[in-house]
Amino acid sequence: MAKVEASAPGKCILFGEHAVVFGQPAVAVAIEQRITVSLELLEEGTDEWRIDGMKLIPSKHPHVQALRSRLWQKKAGAPALSIHINGDIPPASGLGSSAALSVAASACLRAARGRWLSEGGEATETKHWAEGFSSQLTDTDVYSDVIEGKDPARRAGNNGQGDLHIWGNQAIDVDECALLGHAVEAIAQGGRASPMDSSVCAHGGIVLLSNEVVKETDWAYTRTLNTPEGDRTWQVHTIPVMADEQDVYLVIGNSGVHAPTSIQVAKVAAAMTENPQRMREIETIGLIARRGVEALLKGDFEAVGRAMSENHLMLRGLGVSCFELDNLVRAAAPSSLGAKLTGAGGGGCMVALTRNPKQTSEAIELAGGRTLISKIGNAGVRIEGHEGLPFWKPSSK
Ligand code: PMV
Numbered sequence: 381m382a383k384v385e386a387s388a389p390g391k392c393i394l395f396g397e398h399a400v401v402f403g404q405p406a407v408a409v410a411i412e413q414r415i416t417v418s419l420e421l422l423e424e425g426t427d428e429w430r431i432d433g434m435k436l437i438p439s440k441h442p443h444v445q446a447l448r449s450r451l452w453q454k455k456a457g458a459p460a461l462s463i464h465i466n467g468d469i470p471p472a473s474g475l476g477s478s479a480a481l482s483v484a485a486s487a488c489l490r491a492a493r494g495r496w497l498s499e500g501g502e503a504t505e506t507k508h509w510a511e512g513f514s515s516q517l518t519d520t521d522v523y524s525d526v527i528e529g530k531d532p533a534r535r536a537g538n539n540g541q542g543d544l545h546i547w548g549n550q551a552i553d554v555d556e557c558a559l560l561g562h563a564v565e566a567i568a569q570g571g572r573a574s575p576m577d578s579s580v581c582a583h584g585g586i587v588l589l590s591n592e593v594v595k596e597t598d599w600a601y602t603r604t605l606n607t608p609e610g611d612r613t614w615q616v617h618t619i620p621v622m623a624d625e626q627d628v629y630l631v632i633g634n635s636g637v638h639a640p641t642s643i644q645v646a647k648v649a650a651a652m653t654e655n656p657q658r659m660r661e662i663e664t665i666g667l668i669a670r671r672g673v674e675a676l677l678k679g680d681f682e683a684v685g686r687a688m689s690e691n692h693l694m695l696r697g698l699g700v701s702c703f704e705l706d707n708l709v710r711a712a713a714p715s716s717l718g719a720k721l722t723g724a725g726g727g728g729c730m731v732a733l734t735r736n737p738k739q740t741s742e743a744i745e746l747a748g749g750r751t752l753i754s755k756i757g758n759a760g761v762r763i764e765g766h767e768g769l770p771f772w773k774p775s776s777k
Contacts, residue, residue: 381420381421381767381768382420382421382492382767382768382769382771383418383419383420383421383765384418384419384491384492384765384766384769384771385416385418385419385488385763385764385765385766386416386417386484386487386761386762386763386764387415387416387484387761387764388415388479388480388481388483388484388487388582388760388762389410389411389412389413389414389476389581389759389760390410390411390414390469390477390480390581391411391480391576391577391581392408392411392475392632392723393406393407393408393474393576393722393731394407394408394409394586394672394676394731395407395669395673395687395688395691396589396665396669396691397695397721397723397724397725398644398645398662398695398700398724398725399662399663399665399666400574400576400589400590401574401645401648401649402652402659403591403592404590404591404662404663404665404666405588405589405669405670405673406576406589406669407586407587407589407619407669407672407676408576408577408580408587408589409585409587409630409756409757409758410580410581410583410584410585410586410757410760411469411475411630411632411752411754411758412752412753412754412755413467413468413469413475413752413754414467414468414480415465415466415467415477415481415484416465416466416467416764417463417464417465417481417484417485417488418463418464418466419485419488419489419492419771420461420462420464421461421768421771422459422460422461422462424459426460427454428460429460429461429462430460430461430462430463431444431462431463431465432463432464432465433462436463442564442568443478443481443482443485443564443565443567444463444485446563446564446567446568447482447485447486447489447560447564449526449532450522450526450532450560450564451493451560452489452493453530453531456531456774456775457772457774457775458493458772458774459772461771463485467480468752470634470750472638473723473728473729474641474723474729475632475729476577476581478565478568478577479561479565479577479580479581480577480581482560482578482581483558483560483561483581483582483761486556486557486560486561487761487762487763488763490512490551490553490556490557491547491548491549491551491552491763491766491769492766492769492770492771492772493547493551493770493771493773493774494545494546494547494548494551494770494773495510495511495512495545495546495547495551496509496510496511496542496543496544496545496774497509497510497542497543497544497545497546498510498539498540498541498543499538499541499543501543501544503546503550503551503553506553507539509535509539510534510535510540510776511533511534511535511540511542511774512533512553512556513560514555514556514559515555515559515601515602515603516555517535519536519539520532522559522560523566523605523606531774541776542775543776545770545773545776547769548763548769548770549763552763554583554760555582555601557761558575558578558579558581558582558583559578561582562575562579562605565577565578566605566607570608571605571608572608572609574614575603575614576589579603579616580760581760582760582761583600583618584757584758584759584760584761585618585620585757585758586618586619586620586621586756586757587616587618587619588616588617588618588619588673589614589615589616589617590614590615591613591614591615592615593617594615594617594670594673596673596674596677597618597673598617598618598620599616599617600616600617600618602614602615602616603616619676620677621756621757622677622679628681628717628733628735628756629733629734629735629737629740629753629754629755629756630731630732630733630734630753630754630755630756631712631716631731631732631734631737631740631744631752631753632729632730632731632751632752632753633708633712633729633730633732633744633745633749633750633751634728634729634750634752635708635729635749636704636727636748636749636750637705637726637727638727639724639726639727640724643726644700644724644726645724647726648698648700651698651699661694661697661698664694665691665694665695668687668690668691668694669687669691671683671687672687672688672691681717681733682717684717684733685716685717685718685719685733686717688717688718688719688720688731688733689713689718689719691720692719692720695720695721695725700721700725700726701721701725701726702725702726702727704727704748704749705721705727705728705730707747707748708730708744708747708748708749709721709732710747711743711744711746711749712730712734712740712743712744714743715734715736715740716732716733716734716736716740717733717734718732719731719732719733730744730749732744737753741753
């Protein structure tokens with residue numbers, strides 16, 4: 381049976397949510413909880429895709445649909461697939477479940493389709509790709525509306541000449557998974573998506589996003605997106621995970637309250653318009669995030685925890701916390717190094733940094749939260765297994 385399986389981690393924001401919308405830095409970490417996507421080839425003659433045993437309805441699965449039109453065009457000969465999605469990241473709770481799904485599905489599709497390389501064939505060098513998306517290639521556009529049948533990933537001229545076909549792990553490129561993940565998140569969210577979730581879910585570890593290049597971290601790439609409010613540019617960096625991080629844990633507490641990100645973001649925007657002086661609060665969150673990054677780089681987790689707690693106070697001041705989140709943060713405080721809401725707020729999750737994960741988790745659960753425990757900085761997207769690859773081979777030209 382032809383099958384491929386890939387997984388990607390969820391994420392949690394340590395510093396800088398909301399302020400990042402105004403250009404300040406924000407830091408997110410990959411958590412242990414993952415989404416696993418598996419693809420199986422359907423019997424020949426079947427046209428209908430299936431998802432978890434049901435007929436796939438494109439409007440209900442915009443991420444999968446957008447990936448299909450980029451990597452799996454029927455007119456180019458791509459066969460119908462059955463998709464299974466599993467995982468332990470709760471959906472719609474700000475923990476990046478949709479980005480993890482998109483990134484893992486990108487890896488599966490690329491492994492199963494393979495990649496044509498042009499003359500000189502080196503899989504690791506994007507200049508040798510005859511097809512694919514990369515922040516290093518400017519002659520393909522992953523964000524543009526794609527016409528079914530046209531191959532948007534194909535490079536022009538001699539570059540697009542397919543000389544060697546590779547598949548499976550060799551064909552996977554993490555940057556491509558992150559880029560595809562960002563593009564399909566933007567499509568599914570009406571043109572607005574920061575690359576935070578897609579980058580962390582693809583690369584794993586710790587990622588810092590900012591308007592400008594931040595020194596002392598490893599700059600990875602620039603992402604630009606044409607949003608309904610105009611062009612936006614982000615600098616994406618990675619922060620090395622310190623070895624002695626092994627004795628500190630994140631405990632994530634889910635308040636169970638549903639609060640859409642768009643409403644929370646609009647609330648902060650309205651507060652800034654009403655009183656532009658409040659931009660100082662945004663700048664203060666930026667300063668706290670920078671201090672948090674310095675502490676992370678030094679492996680000083682006491683200071684990381686303090687910065688998290690200060691960040692929470694600022695978010696409370698902005699009006700994006702709620703009774704339930706404050707309650708969970710308070711419950712976590714005595715046994716942890718620091719605690720704050722994580723993500724858009726108004727509901728969703730909080731996160732505590734602790735050396736006593738069991739104790740902190742119990743305290744949060746007693747206060748009514750559902751908890752997940754994770755180490756800091758986990759592995760990014762990876763192929764878990766495959767057989768019978770490639771599922772198909774697009775024409776070489
Ligand atoms: O709740 P999440 O994980 O979608 O995080 C939202 C983070 C915000 O800063 C509030 C919005 C954004 O686009 O960065």
